[in-house]
Amino acid sequence: MKVVNQEIPSIDGKSLMMGRQAYSNDFADTDSLIIKVLRSPHPFAKIEVIDISAAQELPGVVIVLTYVDFKRIPFTRAGQGYPEPSPHDKFVLDEYVRYIGDEVAIVAAVDEETAIRAVKLIKVEYKVLEPILDFETAYNNQQILHPEPEIHEMFPIGFDPKKNIAAQYHMEIGDVEATLNKCDVVVNETFYTQAQAHAMMEPHTCNARFDHLNRLVIYSSTQTPFHIRRIISQALEIPIARIRVIKPRVGGGFGGKQAVHGELIVASVTMRTGKPSKLVYTRKEVFESTYTRHPMRFDMRLGAMKDGTLKAIDCQVLSDTGAYGEHALTVFMVAGSKVLPLYNKVDSVRFGGKVVYTNHTPAGAFRGYGAIQGNFALESAIDVLCHKLQMDPIIFRQKNMIKEGESSAIFAIMGEGTEGTPMTMDTCKLEYCVQRGMDLIGWKTKYPRQVVSKDVVRGVGMAIAMQGSGIPLIDMGSAIIKLNDGGFYNLLVGATDIGQKSDTVLAQICAEELETTIDKIIVTSSDTDLTPFDTGAYASSTTYISGNAVLNAAKAMKSRLIEEAAIMLQTTIDKIVFNGNSFFDSQKKQKISLEDLSNRLYYNQNQKQVATTGSYVGHKSPPPFMAGFAEVEIDIKTGETSVINYVSVVDCGTTINPKLAQGQVEGGIVQGIGMALYENVIVTKNGKLVTNSLMSYKIPTRLEIKNLVTEFAESYEETGPFGAKSVAEIGIDTPPAAIMNAIYNAIGVRINSLPATPEKIWHAINERQNNQE
Amino acid sequence: MKIEFTLNNRTISTHILPGEYLIETLQKCNIHSIRRGCDTTNCGVCTVLLDDKPVPSCSVLSAQVDHHSITTVEGIAHETEKLSAHFGKEGADQCGYCNPALALAVFALRKENSHPTSTEIDEYLVGNLCRCSGFKNQNKAIAAYFEEEAYQEEQ
Numbered sequence: 001m002k003v004v005n006q007e008i009p010s011i012d013g014k015s016l017m018m019g020r021q022a023y024s025n026d027f028a029d030t031d032s033l034i035i036k037v038l039r040s041p042h043p044f045a046k047i048e049v050i051d052i053s054a055a056q057e058l059p060g061v062v063i064v065l066t067y068v069d070f071k072r073i074p075f076t077r078a079g080q081g082y083p084e085p086s087p088h089d090k091f092v093l094d095e096y097v098r099y100i101g102d103e104v105a106i107v108a109a110v111d112e113e114t115a116i117r118a119v120k121l122i123k124v125e126y127k128v129l130e131p132i133l134d135f136e137t138a139y140n141n142q143q144i145l146h147p148e149p150e151i152h153e154m155f156p157i158g159f160d161p162k163k164n165i166a167a168q169y170h171m172e173i174g175d176v177e178a179t180l181n182k183c184d185v186v187v188n189e190t191f192y193t194q195a196q197a198h199a200m201m202e203p204h205t206c207n208a209r210f211d212h213l214n215r216l217v218i219y220s221s222t223q224t225p226f227h228i229r230r231i232i233s234q235a236l237e238i239p240i241a242r243i244r245v246i247k248p249r250v251g252g253g254f255g256g257k258q259a260v261h262g263e264l265i266v267a268s269v270t271m272r273t274g275k276p277s278k279l280v281y282t283r284k285e286v287f288e289s290t291y292t293r294h295p296m297r298f299d300m301r302l303g304a305m306k307d308g309t310l311k312a313i314d315c316q317v318l319s320d321t322g323a324y325g326e327h328a329l330t331v332f333m334v335a336g337s338k339v340l341p342l343y344n345k346v347d348s349v350r351f352g353g354k355v356v357y358t359n360h361t362p363a364g365a366f367r368g369y370g371a372i373q374g375n376f377a378l379e380s381a382i383d384v385l386c387h388k389l390q391m392d393p394i395i396f397r398q399k400n401m402i403k404e405g406e407s408s409a410i411f412a413i414m415g416e417g418t419e420g421t422p423m424t425m426d427t428c429k430l431e432y433c434v435q436r437g438m439d440l441i442g443w444k445t446k447y448p449r450q451v452v453s454k455d456v457v458r459g460v461g462m463a464i465a466m467q468g469s470g471i472p473l474i475d476m477g478s479a480i481i482k483l484n485d486g487g488f489y490n491l492l493v494g495a496t497d498i499g500q501k502s503d504t505v506l507a508q509i510c511a512e513e514l515e516t517t518i519d520k521i522i523v524t525s526s527d528t529d530l531t532p533f534d535t536g537a538y539a540s541s542t543t544y545i546s547g548n549a550v551l552n553a554a555k556a557m558k559s560r561l562i563e564e565a566a567i568m569l570q571t572t573i574d575k576i577v578f579n580g581n582s583f584f585d586s587q588k589k590q591k592i593s594l595e596d597l598s599n600r601l602y603y604n605q606n607q608k609q610v611a612t613t614g615s616y617v618g619h620k621s622p623p624p625f626m627a628g629f630a631e632v633e634i635d636i637k638t639g640e641t642s643v644i645n646y647v648s649v650v651d652c653g654t655t656i657n658p659k660l661a662q663g664q665v666e667g668g669i670v671q672g673i674g675m676a677l678y679e680n681v682i683v684t685k686n687g688k689l690v691t692n693s694l695m696s697y698k699i700p701t702r703l704e705i706k707n708l709v710t711e712f713a714e715s716y717e718e719t720g721p722f723g724a725k726s727v728a729e730i731g732i733d734t735p736p737a738a739i740m741n742a743i744y745n746a747i748g749v750r751i752n753s754l755p756a757t758p759e760k761i762w763h764a765i766n767e768r769q770n771n772q773e
Numbered sequence: 774m775k776i777e778f779t780l781n782n783r784t785i786s787t788h789i790l791p792g793e794y795l796i797e798t799l800q801k802c803n804i805h806s807i808r809r810g811c812d813t814t815n816c817g818v819c820t821v822l823l824d825d826k827p828v829p830s831c832s833v834l835s836a837q838v839d840h841h842s843i844t845t846v847e848g849i850a851h852e853t854e855k856l857s858a859h860f861g862k863e864g865a866d867q868c869g870y871c872n873p874a875l876a877l878a879v880f881a882l883r884k885e886n887s888h889p890t891s892t893e894i895d896e897y898l899v900g901n902l903c904r905c906s907g908f909k910n911q912n913k914a915i916a917a918y919f920e921e922e923a924y925q926e927e928q
Contacts, residue, residue, distance in 0.1 A: 009861025016869030017857040017876055019806020019846045026805045113790075199904050201810050201818055201870045251808075251870025252904050283811040499868025499905055659864025659910065666907025667867065694815035694902065702895040702908045 004512040004722045007659045010504040011523065012249065012497075022249040024219045028207035029276035033062050033108040035262075035269055036115040037279075038122050039289060040097035040104055043131035043359035043687030044145070047095050047104065047124055054121040055107060060114035063273050064122070065106040067093040070268075074151045075235040077260040078326040078364065079224040081474050081535055083154035085417025087166055087325040089146055092235060092264050097126075098145055098323035099359050100688050101288035108269045108277055131359035133687050135295065135320035138164045138356035145323065145357040157329045157417060158354075166325030167355045169333055173409050174348030176301075179312035183303030187384045190299050191377040192753040193736070194681045195292035195320070196674070197691075198366060199699050202251020203286045204261045207278035208270035216267060217244045223257045223496050224536030229528045231260050232267050243267075247526035253498035254671070255365035256291055258538050259326055287692040291364030292681070294331050294355075295320045298377035302384075308391050310343050310400040315378065317353035322362035328355040330416040331363070334370030337420065338467055338623070339378050341408035343400050349410065359687055365538060367668060368732040371467055372675065376754065379463035379737030383744065392447070393741065394438060397464055404428040416539070421472040423620040427725065429651035429713035430464060433627035437462065437649040440709050441629040448745035455637045458644070459746025462629045465733035468621040469717075469726035470541030477546030478532035478615035479553040481510065483561070485602040487595035488520040491553075494534025495546035496526045500664060500728055502542040505656045506550045509721050513554035515580025532613065540726030543656060545618055547721035552614025560610050561597070567606055568592055622717050624652040624725045628669070628734025632742040639762030643673055643739060644706045650730060651713040654723035661727045662710050668731025669708060674700045675732075676739040677755050776839040780804075781848025795821065795830040795838055799845065806846045806873035810902070817901035820874035821845055827881045846873040852880060859914040859921070867905035875901045879915055888923060891916060 016022055052064040070092045078086040093103055105122050109115035132138045132145065146161040153159035158168030180186055206220035216238065222228050225245040233240035250257065262279040269277040281290070301314040317335055321328040336351035368375075386393040402408060404425055412422035438444070441460055449459045480492040491510050497503040507521040514521075525531060534546055558578065565583035566573045569590055577584045584591045601608060631645035648665050655661040678698045682690040691697040716723035736754055744750045749764035777786045780802060789798055796819050799807045807830055810818030814829045821830045822844040846853045853876050860866040875898065882889060882897045889897065894915055895908075903911065 007862070007864065009858070010864070010866055013861050013866030013869060013872075014854065014857040017846065017860060017866065017872040018850055018853050019804070019873040021805045023808065023870065025808070201816060201868065201902065201904055203809065249870075250868060252868040254904070280809065283813065499870070501867060657864070659862075663864045663867055663906055663910055666909055667905045668907075670907040671904070693813045694811040695813045699902065699904060701899050701902060702912065703899050705908050708907060708909045 001512055001722060003508045003518060004656050005654055005658065008508060008518055008657060010501045010660065011507060011518065012503065016249060023202060023251055024205040024207065024221045024248055025280055027219045027248060028278040029209050032207055032276040032278040033110065033269060033273065034112045034115045035106060035108045035265060035277055035279040036119045037103050037265065038105040038107065038119045040100060040102040042097060042126055042128050043100050043133065044129040045097050045126035046129065047097065048127050049125040050105065051123040052105065055118040058114060058118045058121060060110040061107060061118045062110065062275065063108045063269060064118065065093065065268060067095050071237065072150055073235055075231060076326055079227045079258040079260060082230060085157055085329050086327055087151060087153050087157065087159045089151040090324050092268065099361050101361060102323060106265055106269065108273065131687050132164065133359055135318065135356055135358045136297065138358050139354055145359065164357045165354050166321045166357055167329035167332065168353065169329065170352030171413055172350040176312050176314045176348040176350040179348040180301060180303040183311050184306040185385065185388050186301060186303045187381055187388060188301050189381050189384055190297065190752060191380060193296050193373040193376060194754050195295045195360065195363065196366060196679050197287055197292055197697055198254045198256030199694065199697065200252030200254055200256055203283060204257060204281040204290055206262045206266050207276065208266040209276035210270065210274065215242050215244055216270060217246065218263055218267060219246050219248060220263050221250045221257055222247050223253045223498050223538055225496060225526045225528050226494060226533055227536060228260055228263050232263055235264055236267055236271065238271065244529045247496055250498040253537065254367040255369065255538065257498065258365040258536065259291060261290055283694060284692050287697065288361055288689050292361055293366040294363035296335065296373045300377050300381040302381050304385055304389060308389055308396050308399055310346055312348045313340060313343060313346055314350045315340065319353065319355040320358050320360060320363060321355050322358055322360040324362040325357065326362055326364045331370040333414055333416060335374035337410060337414035338371040339374035341410045342402055342464055342466055344402040344406055344408035345400055361689065367671060367729050369729065372672065372733045372736065375463065375465050375733045376736035380740050380752065383741045384750065394434060394443065394462065398431065398434060401430055401464060402428060403431060416471050421620055427622060427651065427653060427715045427717045428625055429715045430625045430627065432713045433625060433649040433651055434464065436711060437627040437629045437647050440647040441631060441645060446631065456633060456635055457746045458631060458633045459742045460629060460631045461738050461741025461745050462627060463734040463737035463741065464627050465730060466623040466625050467540055467726065467730040467733065468623055469544035470618045470621055471539050472618045472621045475535045475539060475541045475545050476615060476617045477534045477549040478613065479550040480532050480611060480613050481553045481557045483557065483598055483610040485598050487593065487598045488522065489514065491521050491523045491550065492531045493523065493525045493546060493550065494531045495542050496534065496537035498537050501660045502537065505543055505660065506547060508656050509547050509550045510554045512722060513551055514558060540728045543724050544720050544726050545616055547724060548616035549614045551721040552616060553612050556612035556614055560612055564601060564610060565592055565597055568597055568600065620719065622719060622725045624650065624727060624730040626650040626730050626734060628738045630735065630738040630742040632739060632746060634743065634746050634761065636747060636765055639758035639765065641677060641743060641756065641758065641761055642704065642706065645709065647709045648731065649711050649713060650727065651715045652727040652730065653715050653717035653720050653725035655712050656722065656724050658712065661712065664727045665710050665731035666708050668729065669735055670700050670705055672732040672735030673739065675754060676736040678704065680755050680757055774836065776835060778838045778840065779842040781844060789835040793835045795833040795835050798835040799830060804845050804847060808870060817878065818871050818874050820877050820901065822877050822881060825881065825884055827878045846876055849880065856918050859918045863910040863914040865906055865910035865914040871901060871903050879918065883919065883922065889919060
């Protein structure tokens with residue numbers, strides 16, 4: 001392969017570093033109205049009186065909107081395919097506010113200062129209601145968060161708002177209780193994960209205006225432009241044909257920009273005023289008023305025989321979706337469906353639980369999407385079991401984990417909100433990943449611990465993980481390739497580059513098939529008017545789903561070009577050989593260059609436009625796999641812990657661009673390390689998020705990240721474009737479990753609640769010492 | 774009030790509002806490379822060079838730059854291009870949102886220390902956050918840039 005699997009620089013990196021006009025806010029009209037949102041100071045309240053007169057009278061204020069200005073149309077902001085597996089439980093503005101930061105009123109003014117002043121002039125009388133801030137008390141609580149009659153589910157997801165349940169699910173294969181009763185060793189552990197924040201560098205940004213056709217044009221930092229267009233149309237009753245959504249460059253998403261955030265607000269303001277408007281979230285709003293990762297509690301029970309055969313897994317989950325049920329069911333299900341098949345040889349497996357409403361910032365999509373939470377719980381519990389069995393955790397995993405050619409009954413049973421799709425692991429290099437990772441970290445010499453000094457110890461730990469490659473039979477990507485005079489191509493894709501560099505990866509796939517170089521492929525992506533449909537950048541789908549769509553379009557282009565060349569050379573297609581630059585007729589010994597062919601087609605002879613389309617829906621979701629190995633160093637006097645080495649060995653099929661794939665893995669690893677050790681979420685007793693800035697919410701910096709070693713297994717997935725599977729999410733999954741396992745191996749205490757702050761570790765060490773004394 | 778300052782070797786005379794921050798003034802001057810990230814001087818995304826020193830433009834009052842010099846990547850395109858080539862080679866450029874500011878911080882480091890160690894690079898750039906890259910490819914690219922520049926200087 002000449003272009004695929006090559007370390008080609010990204011097509012837009014240079015321009016972005018040089019500061020060119022690229023991101024949503026760079027395209028805002030200079031005379032845009034500036035929008036500010038009044039947000040709730042209470043975790044749960046009913047608006048009794050809202051007086052906007054003083055704000056409206058302030059010179060420079062153009063419009064003030066409250067819930068009375070909106071028709072009550074329930075929708076979900078989730079940004080998923082239609083019908084969504086999330087309850088329609090949100091109104092653009094509502095008379096109830098359900099978390100600190102929920103929208104109360106919208107102000108648009110001629111400048112920012114006026115908008116901020118106007119927001120302060122709005123007088124609201126709230127009837128403050130008792131909030132639910134402990135998700136373990138939400139189910140069946142007498143306080144009901146969503147009493148409104150209009151809300152509904154789109155198809156059965158277990159939605160039961162009278163019991164504060166956004167979604168619920170249960171499945172069982174075999175008989176878990178009976179199997180556990182027969183096991184020699186059973187472990188029973190509870191784990192908690194926190195409401196991690198995405199903390200992408202670009203805050204959520206969007207702006208709107210009317211164009212020369214009097215259509216509403218929105219630039220947005222979104223991961224799902226086509227879903228955004230549909231949701232704006234449904235929630236605001238604007239004909240969909242009147243809306244154009246353009247996603248320019250996006251400064252990071254990680255799931256946090258999958259949903260609708262400010263788009264409905266700018267659309268409302270511009271529709272009502274006729275004026276361009278823009279909304280840039282403050283960092284505080286990004287923290288408080290967008291999304292978090294779903295916090296979860298896992299009650300895990302595992303059973304095994306003395307010889308180390310894993311027999312049963314019971315995984316009961318309680319998930320906190322916050323004030324609205326976006327991604328409630330699907331994130332929850334992925335905590336099982338993309339975790340439990342790792343151990344496919346068990347006799348019985350059970351997964352179930354509830355996703356409850358609370359008065360927290362809503363939870364939504366976040367890289368890993370449930371799998372990281374589930375992986376932390378399962379892979380931690382596996383190590384607890386290994387300790388009880390007195391068995392090396394690697395030997396245990398090698399014995400019990402899924403292998404190439406095998407399957408799991410779970411694939412057929414559990415999908416994302418619906419039934420799943422049966423599949424066999426045609427590529428699964430986990431055995432290699434584990435073996436290679438063991439060598440790279442130096443497991444044999446380092447396991448379980450090394451004493452550095454009186455106060456400093458090191459430990460190693462590991463975890464295995466899987467993810468998916470798109471949602472089978474739901475996620476669809478498509479591409480149009482257009483031949484231009486001069487012999488170069490436009491590649492139009494709905495796929496959404498949010499900084500993961502998918503435009504580059506898709507151009508590589510296109511160039512490889514058309515046997516040309518990447519500079520001949522001009523990519524335009526994510527414009528609902530100009531590019532064909534794509535579900536968007538989520539579920540690790542772009543390389544596999546959109547990549548296959550590009551490959552299909554490129555194959556079609558190749559055939560079309562050969563047809564045209566045959567006509568031009570007065571021969572038949574079977575005689576034509578195409579090398580990317582020229583078409584050769586071997587018999588007649590004549591040739592025509594692509595440039596010449598395209599120029600003739602457009603200017604002189606047999607004139608016509610040559611363009612092809614391709615689309616793709618996955619019939620399976622081949623999982624990428626990885627083994628992650630952490631080496632931690634702990635100061636037992638202070639509890640301070642750092643990851644001094646992290647080894648990742650990944651099977652993602654062919655890496656279309658090895659350096660960019662490495663960036664995806666390492667970016668995920670560092671976010672995973674953040675979730676494991678640093679990203680503490682602090683909420684006050686009355687529901688106020690304390691960690692609402694980059695000063696108080698600690699993401700890893702260059703100084704925390706010591707040594708990362710990332711390698712890829714040789715792997716070729718037959719159904720993927722040039723053998724590729726996905727690589728966007730898999731990197732984030734292993735650090736929480738691998739690091740907690742390493743901490744246990746170092747100091748003999750297990751942290752079951754993330755993040756493992758120095759304080760928690762210090763307390764755990766002291767508690768153990770006190771118990772021993 | 775009216776201020777006068779040098780922006781990328783051009784003289785700018787402009788009226789500012791009381792309490793106006795440099796980031797706002799620069800955006801009015803059509804500088805796209807300076808962007809908001811956090812409002813609390815933690816992320817480094819709005820970094821500019823004020824008399825060759827990196828400062829967060831979200832927290833510098835425009836009045837403070839009167840008769841001073843401001844540099845953004847738009848003013849040192851050639852140097853930025855060289856650094857960006859190393860980022861491309863190492864696959865270090867993901868969303869790119871923080872990269873113009875990071876480039877400026879790298880150039881400021883080079884003025885102070887043309888042969889930094891890997892630890893010195895990490896310490897100098899610690900205020901430039903990145904949520905995409907995992908840092909390692911960035912640091913390889915930055916080290917390669919320093920190496921190449923040092924080599925060029927010796928020639």
